Amino acid sequence: MAQRTDVFDLAALGLTPGEGRRLDLVVGLDPLDFGGETYAPEALVPARLEVSKMTGGGYALRLAFAVVLSGPCQRCLEAATPRVEVDAREVDQPGGGEELRSPYIDDGELDLAAWARDAYALALPTQVVCREDCAGLCPECGVSLNEDPGHAHEREPDPRWAKLRELRFE
Ligand SMILES: [Zn+2]
Numbered sequence: 001m002a003q004r005t006d007v008f009d010l011a012a013l014g015l016t017p018g019e020g021r022r023l024d025l026v027v028g029l030d031p032l033d034f035g036g037e038t039y040a041p042e043a044l045v046p047a048r049l050e051v052s053k054m055t056g057g058g059y060a061l062r063l064a065f066a067v068v069l070s071g072p073c074q075r076c077l078e079a080a081t082p083r084v085e086v087d088a089r090e091v092d093q094p095g096g097g098e099e100l101r102s103p104y105i106d107d108g109e110l111d112l113a114a115w116a117r118d119a120y121a122l123a124l125p126t127q128v129v130c131r132e133d134c135a136g137l138c139p140e141c142g143v144s145l146n147e148d149p150g151h152a153h154e155r156e157p158d159p160r161w162a163k164l165r166e167l168r169f170e
């Protein structure tokens, strides 16, 4: 696989205003802590970067990639491998005001590693599960309800009935 790209030199593309380029790159991602667990993404991920030079100067960018995470299911703790799809856009227009500056672009250089990391963190699901309908663990004894769907506990008898049973009728 190709080398990972951490910083991409946009200026070196030599685009003229209105011109665009589509590039296949490799981004690097680090493991992350999420909900008290550590999740490891694939270390090297193929990514598609689209660069357009805007007619008024500056760049419009789009970054897309998909990554498979591995770590424990947050319901049943078995291995989970959710696929996370990332599709992010950035605009950087010098002179266009604060909101039109991208934090990832500085002087024609794109901080691809930082952008990929942030876009990926935003695309994470709210909960990592091994499968959508994971039944999780029994809250009383911790048994996996995926493996034992009929699992149930005898209801504790009402203590008032226990008292009644102690009574003896002669
Ligand atoms: Zn699960």
Ligand SMILES: [Zn+2]
Pocket: 138, 139, 140, 141, 142, 143, 151, 152, 153
């Ligand atoms: Zn149980």
